[in-house]
Amino acid sequence: MRTCLPPLLFAANIIGGMEKNEADREIYERLRAGDMDACGECVVLHSNGLYRLALRLLGDESEAEDVVQETFLNAFKSIHTFDGRSSLGTWLFRIAYNNAMMRLRKKKPATVGIDQSIYLDGETVPRQLFDWCCLPEEDFLSGEAKNQINEAISRLSEPLRAVFTLRDIEGLSTAEVAQILDISESAVKVRLHRARLALREQLAGYFTEWAERRGLK
């Protein structure tokens, strides 16, 4: 059987997550001790992840920057209320998620509920089953491919997009994502599964056509 990813990609991601949690614990201890340098390290460790989550949810760079800034400022003003039961990163992601969702609700018409998405809510039966992994690697690196992928993610419904971003792009654990979104772990797994299948289906259309044009199908 042919596979198209380097082995242990997901295991590497989990190990990366563990290192991040250890760095997080150290930063938290130093913040409790009044170490000002730990503030900067916390921003360096988490700001890009928070930015990507906000950007995926809101689709606007400037608004996403505002969410990141508000998240850190609100969190650090009330750092004494953080009880350390979750990781610092999970706490920050939860604040950023709530902040982004509040903005999203303001943008949407009052008649549309937050779960009533007009976007893709998860394909469960694949229609395109051509193995387009045979395409040359440069085809996956093109600007057009990048746009296809980012558009496909943006077409996911908000609940699927949030889970996919946190779990598959940021590499957080199922338990962490459940805490951030305040849903059960089984709900995280169901949404992740739907998101992955829906994205795959969307990209399959594009890359299968591409393979046909190159005479590979």
Add this chain to the structure above:
Amino acid sequence: MSCEQFREILSEYIDGELPEEHQESAAAHLQTCLDCQALLNTTRKTLALARQHGEARLSPEFRAALIRKVQAAYRSGVR
């Protein structure tokens, strides 16, 4: 294992979260089913591409300014 059953456990198979007996029967199904092999390969590739192309970052200027503001907020919070 049928193709429909494989589709249902695809995510857990990718994440290595299946119980051993399901992992084995999924692997056995994959040996003989080209459609499910294609589904698995292209789903894994989709995730790799999303990660590869999803690396948006804040500008260094924005981050430097943010650090200064966060330090000020921290000072006011611990006082």
